[in-house]
Amino acid sequence: MIGLGVGLLLAAIAFMTVGAKGSWDFVLPFRGTKLLAMTLVGVAVAVSTVMFQTVTDNRILTPSIMGFDALYLLLQTFLVFTIGSARLAAVDGGVRFGGEVAVMVTFGVMLYRWLLIGARRSVHVLVLAGIVLGVLFRSLSSFMQRLIDPNEFQVLQDAMFASFNSFDRSLVWPAAGLLAVAVSVAWGLRRRLDVLLLGRERATSLGVDYRRTVGLVLVVVAVLVSVSTALVGPIMFFGLLVANLAYRIAGSHRHAVVMPAAALLGVLALVAGQTVLERVFAFDTALAVIIEFLGGIVFLALLVRGEKR
Amino acid sequence: MIDVLDAVKTYGSVRVVDGVRLTLPAGGLTSIVGPNGAGKSTLLSLIARLLEMDGGQVLVDGLDVTSTRSDVLATRIAALRQENHLTSRLTVRDLVTFGRYPHSKGRTTPEDLEHVARALEFLDLEPLADRFLDEMSGGQRQRAFVAMVLCQDTDVVLLDEPLNNLDPRHAVAMMERLRAAVDELGKTVVLVVHDINVAAHYSDHIVAMCDGAVMVEGSPREVIRPEVLSSVYGLPVEVHEIAGRPHATYFPPGRPSVTFSIA
């Protein structure tokens, strides 16, 4: 844990300073905002994935694999579709973001409560359903996008790729606020999450209100996913990568250890990856693609090794 | 006639079939018995070239099953394994008709249809002919698979646990039919059977296997003997004479005797 912290500090310093040209007055705030955004995304993805995996009792499901961030994009498109982009543009960025998150929490929690605790389904049904839901949401988004503006071919296609360079800087502070609230709720839930690891029946017999806890976890997850998707876009396998690494490194099942470890790892991976790619190789948008590539391989390896629980 | 010459099959370091040497005469019903893991099913699959051998040779009517063309063998030998899980949705008639493939290569002739009708009748499947297999009970499915194999109309028929999923009535009916196939049609039928008494009652020849090798073979009278069965199964077995045939009973220690029999 201390090693992770030191590594993160070094990566952050490297990110802020390596290859900087021109005035520090410009570079520091510019890169600082970016660093903050990456920190928010790393923490949000890591914590939401760990919580989600605990609740669904497996290690291959993540919110993004289950189509959560595609749902966020769909809702965003739907709002533009029904209200109109002109009228939406008049609304302040923070307020609009808050509204989107509220809608996301409502719909996301309803949908995933139904999927996860409605009927008892095997993990594989859920994953497959989630992936296909993701496809459905993405297709619906591009469908609506075409209806809104048929000449805009690539608007949503661009939103399908995560980018750490072209995020909306006005959203960083509202997102940070939301994230702080969500993470503190998650921290408060840490002991109950430990009990949930034992499974639904044992958790219930130990006095944990299963439905209420799962509902609460889903709300937190929906908020966290909204934060990261709104900032940089969807990164399908990042959470999977970080959470599974964290389980290995943490050496403990306790969420008090796993969640911070995952969060540190998440931020470290983003900051270090971005520093190396951007400064050393001068690749700009490739980090998300590389994460997808590695994450996909890890996912396949997990499946092949039969480590589904 | 089936000649097995030092057949070997290994999985990793385990020799599941360990140098089996066996000759089964043409015609007649042979049962292979033995405890779990004795290599019975593996041996059957080797004879049917459904598994590749790691050593030795199998000859069916003098044809080496490893080197003879598969489509030629398919007109001489038909086999059914124990696990027959289908993901495809096929009707009973579809399935049984595929038994004619080695002869028709997909162009079904009136003669093929006759064979299909006979096989359906033989296994009492006519009322179910156009039902989908995935909508039937395990026992009905089992009968459909056996019908397919019989429809292949080969001299040699190999069946792994054909009584799986069958209730006593259908199990007896199945054995009677297999017996009829031997007696009336002159087929060579080889079965893997768990129930010693079924083997004793219907077989001309019994092969008892243990640890990948043949321990004893011979007529039911030669094999169904207390000392033979006790050592094959590692369990005290008594043999009684019922209606002029040997009948085995098992004695779980400290319990009254229980007879396992379906007939």
Place this chain on the structure above:
Amino acid sequence: MPRLGAVAGVVGLLTIVSLFVGVGDVTPASLANAVFGADDGSRHDVLLVLASRVPRTIAILLAGAGMAIAGQIMQLLSRNRFVEPSTAGTVESAAIGILAVTVLAPGAPVMVKMLVATVTALAGTALFLRILRHVPLRSVLVVPLVGLMLGGIINAVSTFFAYRLDLVQSLNTWMTGDFSGVLRGRYELLWLTFALVVVAYLVADRFTVAGMGQDFVTNLGMNYRAVLALGLSIVSMVTAVVVVTVGAIPFLGLVVPNVVALMFGDNLRRTAPWVALGGAGFVLVCDLLGRTVRYPYEVPIGVVVGVVGSAAFLFLLLRRGARVA
């Protein structure tokens, strides 16, 4: 089979409707006028129909039938209901092949692209089957999961290079089916799918038996590897042709064969006409929808099928889920 006739009639009717829907106004009357009348102006309409509508409609029918049959063959070969070219890495592998040709030999004719895409599609699908052999828990649902992930990984590689080489736009056109670019001279390759579908029909029995498993294949005296190789070649070639000419049509090969199997079973000899017609009809309807919903603009077919197909897939999954899980 009278009912097959009825379905063929409906598809035929849709075909005719498809010929007359579009930005340029062509009605049956104006067409007749152009053919039989002396008016030079209306000849333009005929040319329009000939140059774009007819090829487009033929392309739809061919691609729809081909992808549906390809899906059915894959389901039989993998013995899994949820497998089709877009859930087995085949589509993504074909796309990476096209990308490679575009980068390495920019001027190569479309035939070369198609052949290379066939080879990569074949390799990708073979890799998929190879990975499957190492999956210990081969539950029904792990199989498509592996395929989807493999597709994702291959796509990530493609995207990486596409980004570096500024070809993301092209990659997207291959991954999203769109019939609006179909013109005479740019779709004829699709006739190859017709030939492949005919071949598949001729050897339908082999695929049906392959669907029963390797033991059945061997027992009936067929060569399992040969059946597998033939099937995968057909699937890869159909996929490559469709991806090269019009772009991927997701989930089509999954939805249509599943519906047909529910009604008529899996005996390919009997169901192949249904699957082919169903695929063609499904794509026709989706294309008409895409052309009319935001008239005079078009929503590409890949997007429409993505919505309809994934919704149908979800329905199948959650409905069957209770039985499968």
